[in-house]
Amino acid sequence: MEDSFLDMYDHYFNDVYRYVYVKTGNKWDTEDIVSDIFRKSYEKFHHQTIQNQKAWLFAIARNSIVDYYRKKKGVPVEDLELYTAPVPFEDSLELSEEMSCLQKSLHVLHKEEQEIINLRFFAELKFKEVASLLNKPDNSIRVKTIRITKKLKILINKCLGET
Amino acid sequence: MDEEKVESLLHKAKDLIPVDDHLKKQLRKSFESKKKKKINSTILYAITLAAILFLSFVFVSQPPKTVNAIELLVTNAISFIDVANGDIQTIANHEGRLYVTMKNQEVYTLNTSGLGLSKIATKEAENLKHLLEKEDLTIEGRFTIYEDKGNILIKDLKKNETTIVDKGHSPSINRTGDYIAYIKEDNGMDQIWIADTNLKTKKQLTTNLLQRDSTKPLYQYRTPVWGEENAIYLIKERMFDDEIEETRLMQIELSTEKLTSEQTVHQFMQALMVRDDDYAKSLMVSPPDFLTVSNPRISNYKILSTTEGKHVDEVRVEITRTDSHLPYLNNNLYTFKLNEVDGSYKIKEVTEDQSTTISSVDMKTIQLIQNGETRALFTLDQLNKQEIKTSEYRFSSIAFDDDNNRIYFGIQEMAAEESIFGVSIWVYDMRNNELTFLKRMEQIQDDSNLVLESMLVSTDQNYIALNIFSESNLIPSVYILDLTNLQNEFYLDQSYATYWRGEELIYESINPLFTTLQSIKVNDSKTPK
Numbered sequence: 001m002e003d004s005f006l007d008m009y010d011h012y013f014n015d016v017y018r019y020v021y022v023k024t025g026n027k028w029d030t031e032d033i034v035s036d037i038f039r040k041s042y043e044k045f046h047h048q049t050i051q052n053q054k055a056w057l058f059a060i061a062r063n064s065i066v067d068y069y070r071k072k073k074g075v076p077v078e079d080l081e082l083y084t085a086p087v088p089f090e091d092s093l094e095l096s097e098e099m100s101c102l103q104k105s106l107h108v109l110h111k112e113e114q115e116i117i118n119l120r121f122f123a124e125l126k127f128k129e130v131a132s133l134l135n136k137p138d139n140s141i142r143v144k145t146i147r148i149t150k151k152l153k154i155l156i157n158k159c160l161g162e163t
Numbered sequence: 164m165d166e167e168k169v170e171s172l173l174h175k176a177k178d179l180i181p182v183d184d185h186l187k188k189q190l191r192k193s194f195e196s197k198k199k200k201k202i203n204s205t206i207l208y209a210i211t212l213a214a215i216l217f218l219s220f221v222f223v224s225q226p227p228k229t230v231n232a233i234e235l236l237v238t239n240a241i242s243f244i245d246v247a248n249g250d251i252q253t254i255a256n257h258e259g260r261l262y263v264t265m266k267n268q269e270v271y272t273l274n275t276s277g278l279g280l281s282k283i284a285t286k287e288a289e290n291l292k293h294l295l296e297k298e299d300l301t302i303e304g305r306f307t308i309y310e311d312k313g314n315i316l317i318k319d320l321k322k323n324e325t326t327i328v329d330k331g332h333s334p335s336i337n338r339t340g341d342y343i344a345y346i347k348e349d350n351g352m353d354q355i356w357i358a359d360t361n362l363k364t365k366k367q368l369t370t371n372l373l374q375r376d377s378t379k380p381l382y383q384y385r386t387p388v389w390g391e392e393n394a395i396y397l398i399k400e401r402m403f404d405d406e407i408e409e410t411r412l413m414q415i416e417l418s419t420e421k422l423t424s425e426q427t428v429h430q431f432m433q434a435l436m437v438r439d440d441d442y443a444k445s446l447m448v449s450p451p452d453f454l455t456v457s458n459p460r461i462s463n464y465k466i467l468s469t470t471e472g473k474h475v476d477e478v479r480v481e482i483t484r485t486d487s488h489l490p491y492l493n494n495n496l497y498t499f500k501l502n503e504v505d506g507s508y509k510i511k512e513v514t515e516d517q518s519t520t521i522s523s524v525d526m527k528t529i530q531l532i533q534n535g536e537t538r539a540l541f542t543l544d545q546l547n548k549q550e551i552k553t554s555e556y557r558f559s560s561i562a563f564d565d566d567n568n569r570i571y572f573g574i575q576e577m578a579a580e581e582s583i584f585g586v587s588i589w590v591y592d593m594r595n596n597e598l599t600f601l602k603r604m605e606q607i608q609d610d611s612n613l614v615l616e617s618m619l620v621s622t623d624q625n626y627i628a629l630n631i632f633s634e635s636n637l638i639p640s641v642y643i644l645d646l647t648n649l650q651n652e653f654y655l656d657q658s659y660a661t662y663w664r665g666e667e668l669i670y671e672s673i674n675p676l677f678t679t680l681q682s683i684k685v686n687d688s689k690t691p692k
Contacts, residue, residue, distance in 0.1 A: 021180055
């Protein structure tokens with residue numbers, strides 16, 4: 001049992017960390033929240049049968065982020081999405097032009113679109129898992145993702161043309 | 164650029180979002196440690212928990228009758244809980260119990276024995292939460308306390324008059340409503356103060372100091388809270404530059420009865436070993452700029468004699484400093500001179516009388532340096548090789564029983580391919596020049612490859628406490644060997660021995676969220692319960 005928790009930890013730590021980091025945009029909050037997520041999941045791990053560990057872990061992650069901001073900053077939960085920072089790429093100075101255009105483009109996406117990108121590409125969840133987390137039918141996420149990549153394509157091309 | 168390229172960019176972008184590997188490792192460790200088994204009671208049979216450690220030592224008087232704040236003396240100040248990573252959010256007193264709220268919103272309460280914290284169930288914690296957020300600063304029908312523009316004010320509810328108590332913040336009222344404890348900043352440094360609610364007197368309790376070679380204060384204090392009788396609890400943050408190095412819970416005990424000069428020296432030594440520099444400093448008349456160093460650290464002390472004089476008391480103390488992992492031990496005799504300042508004893512002068520050093524320069528020979536003379540005692544080659552299981556090994560820590568002229572030392576086996584390494588404990592009798600093997604260890608619970616960090620001989624010379632950890636998990640455990648009967652060994656999981664106070668071992672019990680300072684007494688009865 002214990003080892004399987006550590007297995008889960010080893011497997012998904014990076015995904016969870018990146019997901020939270022993209023949401024908060026700063027290391028300090030990320031550290032607090034990520035620690036909280038794994039502590040909570042550690043406690044719960046023993047008391048339930050978990051079908052899909054990753055989806056389960058991300059459900060805890062999303063709740064923890066909401067809890068964190070509710071407690072910490074008194075941010076109304078519904079406004080949480082407003083608090084996302086630009087995607088925190090490492091060493092943004094040295095980013096390729098394309099990458100830096102992607103970063104800018106991501107920032108102008110709607111918050112729900114950002115969330116889908118974060119879950120799908122940075123946390124590497126399956127469409128099905130994203131759908132269950134966002135309470136949407138599987139197919140809608142698939143369709144939405146296609147739409148978002150199209151939108152990003154236009155934005156990035158515009159950005160590349162302008163620079 | 165097409166959609167496929169966008170997708171591939173997004174996948175690549177993932178790798179540009181950095182992951183904090185340090186956090187990953189540290190946090191993982193906290194779960195690894197949770198998996199360790201609880202203390203095995205069959206091994207622990209001869210150890211009994213001592214009574215309330217920090218209250219029992221000197222605090223013998225009845226709760227004092229109400230006196231002015233200025234007449235209250237600090238009889239002990241000790242950081243007894245170390246909260247890892249500054250996870251502590253706040254502390255509060257509610258109906259006579261001290262509650263600690265962590266940043267993750269878990270709530271703990273101080274055990275009534277004073278030993279450690281217990282977690283409050285989530286539901287109960289939810290109910291308590293609003294009660295713990297802010298102290299009620301009103302005493303019905305008498306007064307209310309509040310803060311305004313950096314001042315603490317008191318409003319007399321009968322006369323409807325408001326008066327400034329002092330500059331400061333974070334006030335807390337004691338149970339009887341006679342005193343306020345608060346934080347006051349002076350010269351950029353936090354200090355804890357108490358004041359009478361009748362405004363007669365006030366008094367500074369702490370002696371915060373500067374960081375070494377810096378103009379920044381060593382400690383930051385937060386949320387002083389009155390406990391039941393005359394004890395104040397607070398969060399104390401030890402700073403390194405502008406970063407919080409450690410966050411601890413401190414208890415300050417107050418009494419009208421002053422400590423004796425000998426008790427003062429006990430408290431001073433405790434403060435040095437527990438690294439409460441602010442308390443240590445408050446016990447000195449003219450303290451040096453900085454006090455503790457981590458290695459070689461003070462690992463033991465013994466009070467040899469106390470002479471009471473008319474104006475000055477003299478306390479002779481033997482202080483042992485040892486290096487971790489290495490064969491280095493220094494025993495120094497000191498004379499502490501104390502006199503009374505403002506109603507309590509303070510250390511006026513410390514002189515060094517005599518020094519003994521046991522160490523190894525070449526790591527092959529252990530030598531004794533006494534009165535300026537160096538004498539070789541024994542070498543690595545003299546050990547019985549059959550007791551050592553690896554081809555390479557070295558001397559590790561040393562402990563010294565100077566009453567019987569016995570030197571205890573560890574042999575650290577070194578990692579070799581595919582083989583398990585351990586540590587062995589030996590003794591050298593200086594009187595007959597005899598080397599004896601005592602014990603070898605290579606496993607703690609399921610973890611092998613042991614490293615000996617340090618060892619401490621009890622004041623009565625009957626026990627030796629070993630701080631040992633396994634290379635695979637780095638969480639220390641304490642082994643206590645009974646030197647009068649080596650069949651008896653005691654084991655404390657996830658613990659670190661700090662020092663012996665008489666027959667009591669003061670040790671840190673390590674939890675993922677916090678470390679508590681505890682004490683155990685090794686029982687005289689050697690029979691299992």
